[in-house]
Amino acid sequence: MPVWQWLLDAAGALLVLVLFYGIGLIVRRRLLSRNGGTFELSYRVRQEHAGRGWLLGLGRYSGESLQWFRYFSLWPGPKRVLQRSEVTYLDSRAPEGSEQMSLYPEHVVLSCSTPDGLIELAMSPASLMGFQSWLESGPPGTDWTRGPRQ
Numbered sequence: 001m002p003v004w005q006w007l008l009d010a011a012g013a014l015l016v017l018v019l020f021y022g023i024g025l026i027v028r029r030r031l032l033s034r035n036g037g038t039f040e041l042s043y044r045v046r047q048e049h050a051g052r053g054w055l056l057g058l059g060r061y062s063g064e065s066l067q068w069f070r071y072f073s074l075w076p077g078p079k080r081v082l083q084r085s086e087v088t089y090l091d092s093r094a095p096e097g098s099e100q101m102s103l104y105p106e107h108v109v110l111s112c113s114t115p116d117g118l119i120e121l122a123m124s125p126a127s128l129m130g131f132q133s134w135l136e137s138g139p140p141g142t143d144w145t146r147g148p149r150q
Helices: 003-033 125-136
Strands: 038-040 042-044 057-062 065-070 080-083 088-093 108-114 117-123
Touching: 003 057, 038 125, 088 125, 108 125, 117 125
Parallel strands: none
Antiparallel strands: 038 057, 042 117, 057 065, 065 080, 088 108, 108 117
């Protein structure tokens, strides 16, 4: 078999894999969104360099937790789970510098405190209002204005 036929077969196989990957992403997104309560949510995984380390994703409320799913992953489970009782909203700001290119237009960056340390999330202003409402609507007896745990 000539080399050009091997290359053609390899290119065809690669095209089929890319097609299946795309279909898998679409099916996964539909399955995650079928019960509602999902929104665009970016998560900053690395904070060593200013404006870098952002991953695009999808947020979903599930009872007392906020689940974060990476957009370009086929894994069915959440990559990160934030418990309502462990999250404290600190501040929000507009994206700065290279963050404007990494995030969706008009998204705001918010800082939250968790037992694992400070985290940064980015979401639309409407989703931020929903996030704040979700934090405030905790079970009776919780104090959503509490400071970071010591």
